[in-house]
Amino acid sequence: MSNLTGRQIMLLLGCALALITAAVGMYGLVRGPGGTNSDSTATNPTEVAVVVDSADPDVTLRDRSLPHTTDPVAYARAVAVSLFDWDTSAGFLPTDYTAAVLADADPSGEETPGLLDDVATYLPTVEQWLDLGVMEVVQTIDIGDAYVPDSWAAAVDQSHGHLRPGTTAVTITGTRQRSGVWNGEVAESSYPVSFTVFVACQPSFERCHVLRLSEVDNPLR
Template sequence: MLLLGCALAVMTAVVGIYGLVRGPGGTAAESPDARPPRVEAVADPTDDAVTLENRTLPHTTDPVAYARAVAVSLFNWDTTAGFLPTDYTSAVLADADPSGEETPGLLTDVATYLPTVEQWLDLGAMKVEQTIEIDQAYVPDSWVDAVEQAHGHLRPGTTAVTITGTRHRTGVWNGEVAESSYPVSFTIFVACRPSFERCHVLRLSELDNPLR
């Protein structure tokens, strides 16, 4: 009973910390839309020739595909391209919760995923570029349990997608090319149908502290 109580507390914290639980006035859970996921063609955020102004996220109803695009948008950047960290996060923030409820939290989340301006300038002096190689993108088992424990108080269509992969960085150190790679993991909370016509990003977990 003690273990069960702890488990239920963890599930409540998972959805409560990120402000995803809906109060009595929230929309009750609805049956998922029977239509298959829909994806509209947009600019590929991994294409080096694409300007930041065109790095929009895909208009899709597939939460996993959408979460992968969010990850790429946050982790693929180049300090020598003449942009600041806020330029790279703009595409994700532009696709935030249309209701605005989760936007303040998302602003805080996103800021922890990129270097500060001061760090950015230091990395720029070393010509640092970063990319992410995604190994897995999946709905964690703990999220399935969390949805059950929420008893319909989650926004319909809300899904947690955990991303695991490797962050690669290249730069110049003491006049020589340097490279580094290390594992990274995190969870992206998105809301799709039936709440919205397509997926939108709600919140991000703490970096390297994903739901499993």
């Protein structure tokens, strides 16, 4: 291992983190006749600011709040940035970076348990995070495309009206960039990433909310 270059170490870390993502199976978006009817007047959890403990009391993650928009594609792009842009040396934990997405979950609460499981596969575990923090690893995503996949129209038809109105699947493709410090030298790596964000917008809700996420690198096409 000592003969590996810093770039090779970063590539190995990237591969290892990709392998920890687990399949989420069916997304639970189809609602049976007994499903709870969503109410756009439900309490909006995004009104609560995301503030975490830090050595600098002025540091918060407030600016990571998802936008209030009715555009599912623009919203899904914001979800991608919120989950993939992070800095292990900034004094936060993985849960701090997923907080904005979870705060904007399905207001009805139906999809929230599944979303909790989904987002946990998108970031390192706390133990891995601390190891990466020693190397000051920073990650960003360069989004190449964001689109409603061709297969989504067929999925809506096959749901026979049981999908919540305004539910849309948006597939994101791009490049995950990582940089860090290994043996005093800057190391960088990048590799493709793809996934699907399931959102619900009007007429079910006044604006878009995130419902579920696909497995990383296993998007709808």
